[in-house]
Amino acid sequence: MTYQALVYSYNIYLHPLKRYPGPRICAASALPLIRQSLKGNAVLWMVRLHQEYGEVVRVSPNELSFNSAGAWKDIYGHRKSDRGALQKDPRFYQGSAANDVVDIINANDADHGNIRRVFANAFSDRALKKQESLFLTHVDKLISLLGKDAVLSPSRMVNMVDMFNFTTFDIMGDLAFGETLNMLDESGYHPWVSAVFANFRFGTYLHCIRYFPSLENVLLQFVPRSLKTKQKMHGSFSQSRVDRRLEKQDARPDIWGLVLQRGDCEVSMSRLQMYAHSNLFMIAGTETTATLLSGLLYYLLTNREKLARLTVEIRGAFENECTITIERLQSLKYLQACIDEGLRMYPPISNGLPRLVPSVMLMDWMDWIWGSIQSIQQGPEHQSSRSNAYPIPDWETWHTTSFP
Numbered sequence: 001m002t003y004q005a006l007v008y009s010y011n012i013y014l015h016p017l018k019r020y021p022g023p024r025i026c027a028a029s030a031l032p033l034i035r036q037s038l039k040g041n042a043v044l045w046m047v048r049l050h051q052e053y054g055e056v057v058r059v060s061p062n063e064l065s066f067n068s069a070g071a072w073k074d075i076y077g078h079r080k081s082d083r084g085a086l087q088k089d090p091r092f093y094q095g096s097a098a099n100d101v102v103d104i105i106n107a108n109d110a111d112h113g114n115i116r117r118v119f120a121n122a123f124s125d126r127a128l129k130k131q132e133s134l135f136l137t138h139v140d141k142l143i144s145l146l147g148k149d150a151v152l153s154p155s156r157m158v159n160m161v162d163m164f165n166f167t168t169f170d171i172m173g174d175l176a177f178g179e180t181l182n183m184l185d186e187s188g189y190h191p192w193v194s195a196v197f198a199n200f201r202f203g204t205y206l207h208c209i210r211y212f213p214s215l216e217n218v219l220l221q222f223v224p225r226s227l228k229t230k231q232k233m234h235g236s237f238s239q240s241r242v243d244r245r246l247e248k249q250d251a252r253p254d255i256w257g258l259v260l261q262r263g264d265c266e267v268s269m270s271r272l273q274m275y276a277h278s279n280l281f282m283i284a285g286t287e288t289t290a291t292l293l294s295g296l297l298y299y300l301l302t303n304r305e306k307l308a309r310l311t312v313e314i315r316g317a318f319e320n321e322c323t324i325t326i327e328r329l330q331s332l333k334y335l336q337a338c339i340d341e342g343l344r345m346y347p348p349i350s351n352g353l354p355r356l357v358p359s360v361m362l363m364d365w366m367d368w369i370w371g372s373i374q375s376i377q378q379g380p381e382h383q384s385s386r387s388n389a390y391p392i393p394d395w396e397t398w399h400t401t402s403f404p
């Protein structure tokens with residue numbers, strides 16, 4: 001008790017971050033932040049904190065959250081000559097000990113460059129062109145299902161969040177495993193995808209547990225068994241799919257087809273890393289995209305005049321569905337503005353991505369303290385009326401207030 005009281009007092013009165021604004025209870029302990037994270041409320045909680053305390057808030061004894069445009073470059077920007085880039089906070093980015101493989105997300109700077117080179121061929125404009133027919137197969141299926149539904153049962157409600165998830169997971173399965181997950185065909189979540197969603201929850205538990213590093217192994221015992229089982233199932237499913245894809249050795253333009261074309265992948269990447277990356281792409285490219293599309297659709301349906309303007313632009317640009325191509329879509333200005341606005345209003349990764357201050361550093365606009373953790377919360381940042389990181393485009397923003 002006395003020890004804890006001393007720690008709280010130190011955090012409030014002596015800690016190097018003591019001068020930053022925020023609730024006193026957050027200055028004393030990380031428990032309020034952990035509580036909000038476990039409840040799934042951290043982003044909305046931080047929106048409120050930024051409204052009350054301004055552009056910098058001390059959200060836990062050692063953590064500052066920012067919602068100013070100036071902080072973007074300082075926190076996430078490239079290396080400047082006089083200082084190193086801020087490193088990703090390992091507490092957030094490292095997997096569990098059982099799954100500690102270096103991947104593009106948790107790699108240090110040197111490994112990160114090498115991994116990017118391995119995948120450069122698979123994430124390029126040329127690759128996109130080669131993959132276009134693969135995307136279209138799934139998008140056509142989505143449109144045909146929606147069309148059939150509209151004709152056969154016009155009053156039936158369709159859950160578009162599910163439909164977008166079915167589509168993006170089917171596409172990404174095709175790209176990362178060489179096989180679709182068939183979720184559009186079966187109109188239901190594949191058990192592997194349910195495991196992905198369970199994995200997100202596991203991640204939140206893990207991040208919270210890591211506030212108490214010495215207790216990590218003990219506290220992990222309290223994570224629900226069902227979540228751990230799903231996590232294992234998730235890993236072994238991806239492994240067997242990647243093994244199957246690599247055995248095929250065909251020249252299909254999916255991610256592994258394009259990577260293996262370069263010929264040096266086996267040399268620079270272990271099989272474990274390949275499993276990890278397939279897994280990562282499946283997570284990075286699916287739920288994020290489906291979330292953006294769901295938010296964007298919500299805003300279009302609640303702002304009919306914007307929807308009408310977008311419809312006019314699209315119908316004016318294409319004679320019929322068959323003439324729609326990725327390249328031509330990229331030239332549609334209003335569509336691009338809608339996507340940008342969707343990302344602003346409904347950022348799929350709305351929590352802060354934490355960076356660690358490696359040494360005492362004098363930044364352009366404020367001094368930062370060694371060992372402290374900095375992040376920009378996209379939720380609060382995009383909603384801030386002060387924000388000039390997202391200048392309001394000519395074609396006007398739709399909403400300026402709270403999340404739906």
Ligand code: HEM
Nearest residue numbers: 104105116280281282284285286288289292347348349353
């Ligand atoms: C709306 C859709 C998407 C959003 C909002 C999004 C967001 C992000 C964010 C915020 C990061 C930085 C992560 C960090 O620094 O910790 C990131 C990185 C990454 N994303 Fe996405 N993403 C989207 C779609 C995709 C897609 C379709 C893919 C394809 C597989 C993808 C693959 C990646 C990869 C590989 C990285 C790591 C890049 C690197 O470190 O060099 N993302 N994404």
